[in-house]
Amino acid sequence: MSESLDSGAPEPSPEKSYVFDDPKNVQRLLRIFFASCAVLFLIDAIPLVAGLLAEPDAPSALDYKHHAHYGVEHWMGFYAIYGLVGCVALVLLAKVLRKIVMRPESYYGD
Amino acid sequence: MIEIPPALVFLLGALFIAFLPGKIRSLFCVLVPVAGAANLAWLYFGPGLGVYCEFEYLDFTLTLMRFDKLALLFCVLFHLAAFAGMIFAFGVTDRVQQVAATVYAGSALGAVCAGDLLTLLIWWEVLALSSLFLIWARRTRESRRAGMRYFTMQLLSGLLLFNGIALQYLGTGSLAFEAVTLGSTWDASSIGTWCLFLGFGVKCGFPLLHTWITDGYPAGTPTGSVFLSGFTTKVAIYAMARSFVGEDLLITIGAAMAVFPIFYAVIENDLRRVLGYSMINQIGFMCVGIGIGTDLAVNGALAHAFNDVFFKGLLFMAMGAVLLRTGTVNGSDLGGLYKSMPKTTVLCMVGAASISAFPLFSGFASKSMIMVAAAEEHHTVVFFLLLFAAAGVFHHAGIKIPFFAFFAHDSKRRVAEAPRYMLIAMSLMAIVCIFNGTFPQWGLYRLLPLPNDYDPYDAFHVITQLQILFFSALAFAVLMLTKVYPPELRSVNIDADWIVRKPGKAVAMFFVRPVLAIGERVAEYERWLPGVLRMGHFKRFARLTLLEETVLLVVLLLLAFLLVVVLA
Structure with missing residues (x-):
């Protein structure tokens, strides 16, 4: 996934061209990645539906979440949203932290 | 047939490595963990799990090898890590790094096999000293300073452990390295448990005591930091799992x-x-x-x-x-x-x-x-x-x-x-x-x-x-x-080490300056010493400087002591 963000333009130099030098490849990888995210999000509809249809005392085999310990885990896409929101918050808070703790490289004088 | 503690294989290996020439040395570095693994396999399939190598020293019973399932896990881990690490460092020709890495891996094995707190303490200190050279071996101004800060924290950990052991011994009369509960009273053994906990905690990188990791590891040599990442903190986790x-x-x-x-x-x-x-x-x-x-x-x-x-x-x-x-x-x-x-x-x-x-x-x-x-x-x-x-x-x-x-x-x-x-x-x-x-x-x-x-x-x-x-x-x-x-x-980002590196440094310099002045005066008389004792002689030998030499001497003394104890 990480390499998907390399949007280096093709170089005019005679140097060999590498896979992510072509923005088309980067776009392709990004599209595959976004599609996988969508699939992983939608998959969570399965236990939701299976949980609704099954008898209360006989959990369906498709309800892979019936082992979950907390109520929120049953929400559709809970883990996906937790990861997304968590990481955005992580980066935004880290930017605030940087304002407080960042100093020039020579700060300690060695 | 006598049971050989895994640590001893590495220490003896380090002795050879110290004197072998060139390429043979690199090869030998890789062979030491292999020999260690053979010994470990023999221990496991031969005598099996158990307690070995116990002996009396002063009034204490020291147990060099408590070989149970917990120790076995870490023995396997450290042998594999040492083997891969040595292959990674195959191109290193620096004798200091090769000896330090071997002793370091050995002392980690010694610590996880230690059956009592005193034995643990000895390996705990060798672990700290030997790892220091993996940072200093980079031989830059920055690595020397980071190494000193790293070592200070390791010493702190060792001192806490030492105090914890002494207080435990005063309170309970036992040097057993086993499960304890953090005390809630003000008697010796209670405070002792806290000292143990914090001593292990420093090596675990508890918050505010963690900067030796983020400060020391980036300062090590390209291969040295690989070793550093494998052993010290894992020994600390082992100690926690044993005691807390x-x-x-x-x-x-x-x-x-x-x-x-x-x-x-x-x-x-x-x-x-x-x-x-x-x-x-x-x-x-x-x-x-x-x-x-x-x-x-x-x-x-x-x-x-x-x-x-x-x-x-x-x-x-x-x-x-x-x-x-x-x-x-x-x-x-x-x-x-x-x-x-x-x-x-x-x-x-x-x-x-x-x-x-x-x-x-x-x-x-x-x-x-x-x-x-x-x-x-x-x-x-x-x-x-x-x-x-x-x-x-x-x-x-x-x-x-x-x-x-x-x-x-x-x-x-x-x-x-x-x-x-x-x-x-x-x-x-x-x-x-x-x-x-x-x-x-x-x-x-x-x-x-x-x-x-x-x-x-x-x-x-x-x-x-x-x-x-x-x-x-x-x-x-x-x-x-x-x-x-x-x-x-x-x-750079300010972290907990700021306390030591800014205000702490000013305070320390206030006390250190007079001592440095005395040291310079003493150095003037060095030429009166016989050649062997002059620092310059050692410097040519190991290309180290005053500070490193002192610590190297302590390491060698500790190792010599260990060998004497083991062989006696």
Whole structure:
């Protein structure tokens, strides 16, 4: 996934061209990645539906979440949203932290 | 037939390494862990688990080898780590590093086999001293200073341990290295337990006591830091698992350790320091596991310690190879290296996938044990904090390390691929990462000391883990594309070591200056000494300086003492 963000333009130099030098490849990888995210999000509809249809005392085999310990885990896409929101918050808070703790490289004088 | 403690094989090996010439020395370095493994196999299949090598010293009974399932796990781990590390360092011709690394691995083995606190203390100190040389061997001004700061914290840990042992002995009359409970009164043994806890805690990297990791590891040599990442903190985790299983305080401390470093890791430029922060984060998971104290949780913590040596070691190796080839591991100065170091790139990504706990990679098989245990024991807040930390790990270690080093903006550095022996070492580490992740029941879980019937591979764990990882990556992708993500900048970030390095330094200089003045006066008379005793003589011998020599002398004395004790 990480390499998907390399949007280096093709170089005019005679140097060999590498896979992510072509923005088309980067776009392709990004599209595959976004599609996988969508699939992983939608998959969570399965236990939701299976949980609704099954008898209360006989959990369906498709309800892979019936082992979950907390109520929120049953929400559709809970883990996906937790990861997304968590990481955005992580980066935004880290930017605030940087304002407080960042100093020039020579700060300690060695 | 006499049982030989695993540590002794390494110490004797180090003695040979100290005198062997050139290429033979490098080869011998690799052979020492092999010989150690043969000895270990003989111990296990011959005499079997048990207590060996006990002897009386003064009024104490010292036990050099308590060989039980917990010790065995760490013995296997350290032999594998030493073997891979030595292959990675095959190109190193520096005698100091080779001896230091061998003694270092040996002392870690000594510590995990120690059957009493006094024996533990001795190995604890050798561990600290020998590891120091892996930082100093870089021979830069920065590494010398970082090494001193590193060593100061190691000394603090040793002193706490020493005090803890003395107080325990006063209070209980016992030197047993076994489970204790943190005391809540003001008597000697209670305070002793706290000293032990903090002594172990410093080496674990407890918050505010953690900076020796983030300060020392980036200062080591490219190969030295690989060793550093494998042993010290794992010995500390072993000690915690031996003494403080089920200690509630560890859950709180561990959760803090899992969470706070990831913020620093996001804004840190030195990629080996990022790995240092990520190490504290992983140890946080282990501390939580030991603190919860159920079979599943403790097994999870130990399995994670085992896996951490390989995925963290692999990442340190990849960064070591980058440092070797480009001369830097600053994210701001790297990028596009996949073009010239494609194999290193792939191997680094295996390490990244393992630390991020992708299904089929090692982190998944161990981290999930701790998470499940936390949920089962209803530590709700801790569970969700760990979940956040797990997403954060992927963000800063799983994506950031490979992305900024090998992809991102092309730095136009065209360098050679890592040397073959480094690629072999990294491949070995990667194989262990994948094997432990894909077939945990075949190896890793069998080594665990407590009953274990955990299976990480059910639909719930695999799907939810993939969801959290992919959407963490989505956050990274979106933040990069919208340019919200903080760029890599050449900078330092103030951390807890600021106290020592700014106000602390001023205070220390006030006291040190007069001593330095005396030292200079003494040095004037050095020429009156016979040649052998002059510092200049040693300097030519080992190309070290005054400070290193002093410590080297102490190491040698300690080793000599150990050998005398063992042979007597």
